[in-house]
Amino acid sequence: xxxxxxxxxxxxxxxxxxxxxxxxxxxxxxxxxxxxxxxxxxxxxxxxxxxxxxxxxxxxxxxxxxxxxxxxxxxxxxxxxxxxxxxxxxxxxxxxxxxx
Numbered sequence: 001x002x003x004x005x006x007x008x009x010x011x012x013x014x015x016x017x018x019x020x021x022x023x024x025x026x027x028x029x030x031x032x033x034x035x036x037x038x039x040x041x042x043x044x045x046x047x048x049x050x051x052x053x054x055x056x057x058x059x060x061x062x063x064x065x066x067x068x069x070x071x072x073x074x075x076x077x078x079x080x081x082x083x084x085x086x087x088x089x090x091x092x093x094x095x096x097x098x099x100x
Contacts, residue, residue, distance in 0.1 A: 024030065054060045 054063050
C-alpha cells in the first residue's frame with residue numbers, strides 16, 4: 001500500500017487543513033470585510049425587527065388584525081398602481097423561453 005511516508009503526509013494534511021481554515025476564517029479583518037457587509041442582505045436591520053412577541057391571546061389577535069390591515073393596505077395600493085398603468089399588449093409565448 002502506501003507506507004509510513006504516506007501516513008505521515010495524510011496526518012499532516014489532516015492537521016494542516018483545519019488549522020489553516022481556522023486561521024484564515026477566524027481573522028477579525030476577514031470577518032469585518034466579508035461577513036458584516038453580507039449580514040445586511042440576510043437579516044433585517046434591528047429597527048425593523050419586532051422583539052416584543054405577544055404572549056396572551058388578545059395581544060396575538062390584535063397583532064394579527066394589524067398585520068392583516070397592513071397587508072390589505074399594501075394590496076389596495078398595489079391595485080391602485082396597476083389600474084393607473086397603461087395596459088401592456090399581450091405577448092404570445094410558447095413556453096418559458098421565446099424560442100421554445
